[in-house]
Amino acid sequence: MLPAWLPSGPVLEATEAPSVSALHGELLRQWGSSEVWRLSYGLRSVIVKRGTDGQADEAAAYARFVVPLDLPAPRLIHGHRDGAAGVLVLADVGRLTLEQEPSAAGFLEAASLLARIRGTAVSGSSEFPAELVKELGARIGRIGFELDPLAEALAGLHRDAPVRVVHGDFVPKNLVTDGSRWTAVDWPLAYLAPHLSDLYMLVRDAVALGHDRGPIVAQYVEAAGADSFLVDRQVLVGGGCFCLRALDFVVSEGLRTIPGSEDWIDPLLAELEGIVKQLS
Known part of the structure; x- marks a missing residue:
């Protein structure tokens, strides 16, 4: 079962999957304040994260540091806030x-x-x-x-x-x-x-x-x-x-x-x- 908070549009665009039901989901990590999934279709995959509390503002760190300084981090494909949680879609940089x-x-x-x-x-x-x-x-x-x-x-x-x-x-x-x-x-x-x-x-x-x-x-x-x-x-x-x-x-x-x-x-x-x- 894929998470209900999945940002389907950006994930489908990045993986070129025809529908959410065609995606393969792998739960990589689940803590009290964060949840991380690998979503794939064929050879294409992305990492999707949802964070709350101290994990909610990763998009802000990308905006402040990662992107302008070109730091060695996964490419940010999509990010948005969902109430108190932050949701990111990131490039898959390795298994x-x-x-x-x-x-x-x-x-x-x-x-x-x-x-x-x-x-x-x-x-x-x-x-x-x-x-x-x-x-x-x-x-x-x-x-x-x-x-x-x-x-x-x-x-x-x-x-x-x-x-x-x-x-x-x-x-x-x-x-x-x-x-x-x-x-x-x-x-x-x-x-x-x-x-x-x-x-x-x-x-x-x-x-x-x-x-x-x-x-x-x-x-x-x-x-x-x-x-x-x-x-x-x-x-x-x-x-x-x-x-x-x-x-x-x-x-x-x-x-x-x-x-x-x-x-x-x-x-x-x-x-x-x-x-x-x-x-x-």
Whole structure:
């Protein structure tokens, strides 16, 4: 059964299917705030997404960042708002994710992909200023340690590193390949900042799967032509920013939309505390 919210006109035009009933539907992902389908007719396929809450404004991220900066993301075919939800039709950029095949080579390719994203100059101010550290900490309300070292380190990055696009969810499930090139998908959380939470998330997942951190960071440094000492600082600060955003999401949205997300809080708090200690 295909979803009732399917934007049939754009899908039929893109796939050249004669009718909705002729489409083959494959549910790829379903969370409390998002639903993703692959719809195909013969050899033609598209990805259709519906998002609510924090996932509802991906079209805005395309308009702000992806399209004008020509970032490596699926081509936007159609987008509209349906009440509180955002619906997108996107080009299908591949059937294999880094989550499905988490090879060492794949993580290196992902590091190079991130270097391309971060190498794209952008106008605009940071959307994660140092003051936001304390604001998020107060909103989360469960942090029993001082966040000053993180706020100070983030302020330093604003002096030493350029503001660039942060994907916001640069994890294996959102890195897709068609066998020849890699693409980053799922852009609704994108924003501007000087830290490297994206690289932190990539390395975090790689290490959890048994890969070494060093080659992945080195690949990013080489591909980006960056200073390794600055990158290490950007990654560490980015890790703290990732933990704060993740905790804020769980407290404000996840507890309501994702069963079991309460269990994420204590590990994230411990991870954040460890990062803050390294910055002290």
